[in-house]
Amino acid sequence: MIESFVFYLGLVMVIIFAIMLAKMMKIAYPILLVVAGLLISLIPGIPPIKIEPELIFIIFLPPLLYEGAFQISWKELWKMRGVTASFAFIVVFLTAIIVAFVANSYIPGFSLALGFVLGGIVSPPDAVSAGAILKYVKIPKNYTTVLEGESLLNDASSLIIFRFALVAVATGQFIWQDAAISFGWMVFGGVGIGLVLGFIFLKVHKIFPTDVNMDVILSLAAPYMMYIAAEEVHSSGVLSVVSGGLFLSVRRHQWLKTPESRLKGFNVWESFTFLINGIVFLIIGLDLPEITAGLKNEGVKISEAIGYGLIVTAILIVVRFIASYLIVLTLLIVRNFINVADPNPERKSPILFGWTGMRGVVSLAAALSIPVALENGQPFPHRDLVLFITFVVILATLIVQGLTLPALIKWLKIPVETPYHMSEKEASIVLQKGMKDVALSYLRKNFKGGHDENLYIKNMIIRWEREEGEDEESIFTLSPEGKEIYFATMEKQREWLRKENRENPLIDEEVTRLYLLKLDLEEERLRIE
Structure with missing residues (x-):
């Protein structure tokens, strides 16, 4: 027990050192944390890290989503709602479909349903990675809003695809009518539950006397309650947390009533999200031995699996580039008929959006949550291969895109100031x-x-x-x-x-x-x- 405590305390020290090193080198800390996890996993005698996906979904995901929703500007998000929704839903669905058909065609033994499982897993870009990288460069505010808003919403759309695909793999059939009803409930039920719980939390603060400690604890409890309540009734916990977080963010001076509560809440949340962000990216690297061991059990050569992962990575990058250009082209056409938030988008912007598709936490959690066996007792087909492909995608996008994105932004020379905001x-x-x-x-x-x-x-x-x-x-x-x-x-x-x-x-x-x-x-x- 004491040895385990010392080991995990050492991991926290590694996280802090890696982030300090990342700041010195001016690169995104998720990249160094994943590499650090990889290196630690290769040390002889290191205890194996067994990750329960529920820990990532329930312990890590709600606060990360809530903090993102609380920090983003609802005014700016609503202004860029069209472009943001296109990336968060249309691009994610399109990506999942193309990955599904390619996997079905080129990976031996992959059914179309299993291809959709993989597509749902790898389709959402990661919020934390892009945010960490953009701290070192400046881009127009409306671009930042799109990237932040996309990352809040795309987790929901990808996990919906993933869940329906799991059902199709398990049952061997896909009923469109049932799927449509379930989809509607997941979206509208999740949003509704988040708004209702956000309203309840707001009223509790207004009616009952609370002190600073109570305010901070309630703010920490809110995302978990929103997520769990929505998941218990089979709606989207992600959309519940995002909608509830946005609701309370707009009313933050009613939610955290005193300056002391707001300042201490800000400090607590900054430290809390700093730690859990570090843990999840370190876990991605530490999980490599378990993933490769499962791949050997499946009888797939590592070189072949790496090839499949790189093919999927290339598809993700190409699809996002094409979609980015189509969105800008649509915007240029639509501006002739209706008012849009950005009627004159920068012609180089699709290159920027196309290269900001780093994958991360949600993809790993979704892959790990694939059941080991089907309801009939048969092993879930190609589970370990899906896990390995996901790992390759995360690693490749983080390192390749993450390391080159700052240089790309400087090369593009996109003007930071826009006519849509004062300096x-x-x-x-x-x-x-x-x-x-x-x-x-x-x-x-x-x-x-x-x-x-x-x-x-x-x-x-x-x-x-x-x-x-x-x-x-x-x-x-x-x-x-x-x-x-x-x-x-x-x-x-x-x-x-x-x-x-x-x-x-x-x-x-x-x-x-x-x-x-x-x-x-x-x-x-x-x-x-």
Whole structure:
């Protein structure tokens, strides 16, 4: 028991060291973690890692999806909904279909149903990999929104394909009518359950008194409850978590009511997702011995299996490239008839989208969740080969695409600034002026009678009338009563920022959130003085 604890503690240290090394080398940390897992798995005497797929689906997937949904901008996502939905659903379905037919044609013993199992597994690109890589390069905000939004939704579409394909393999038949009803329930039931539970969590915070610790714990429990509740009634747990996370994200100042809750919740979630992201990518590398052992049992040569994996990888890349160009072409045609979010897409953008198809956590979890045996007791056909192909796809896309994507983006020279958003500097000027006007208006309206004689109110008005760059501390010393007035003023500024974010399409929500964070930090600083 103690040896196992030391081993797993060592793995945590490996994760931290690999991520620090990735930052020094300025490459995406998932790549180094997978390679580190591979190297560790080759060390003699290392205990075998037995991965239960339920652990990945239930323990790891819900918080990763929830954190992604909470961080993405609903305003930007809705603006780019057409392109995002195309990548998340149409491209995933198209990819799964083509992989299924190719696998059926070129891999001996692969039925069409088994091809769809493989297609459902490898069709969704991984959110974490692309996000980690994009931290080191700059691309237009609307492109980032599409990639983030796609990664939130494509897991649901791919897992739906995967589940139906498993049923077809097990039963030998596929009933379209039943599949259509099940598909509708998985989509609409999952979204509905997520929204209902999100509403319940919001009401609990509003009705019952909660402190900071309760707020953080409830935020950690929310994605698990959304996922498990949806899966228990055979709808999509992924869509439940995503819809519930988006619902609470838009209402984050009602969900986490105090600055302290928001700041501590942010820190807890950042550390939590940092750890579980590291664990799942390290596990991908550590699982190699188990996968190769199963492949030998199946009687397939490793060289042949690697070849199948590389063929599938090539198909995934080519299909995504073609689909990216078709989506841009459709956008150019549609803009002549209706208003679209990006009427003049960059001509090089399909190259960027086509090369951001790294696979990862969800593909591994889905492959591992394939049952060892069918209901009649027969072994599941080619289970180990599907696992190995999935591993090759993950490794090849992470290393090849992941390492070259930053260089590709620099070579494409896609302009970061777009006419659909203000620059960060322009948005900051607008927000700073608006916050200043709101503060002065609130103070003069509510304390009109005697602010000249009231030193702390006078100091607050000076603080908002001063020129940018003056020393704040020298003019900003408040009494306890003055602090409460200032906190009320800050709350008015928060309300204005949220309203401006909703109503001004030119302001990037990321900039607005930065100013909301500054207000929370300033309030907490004053409360502990």
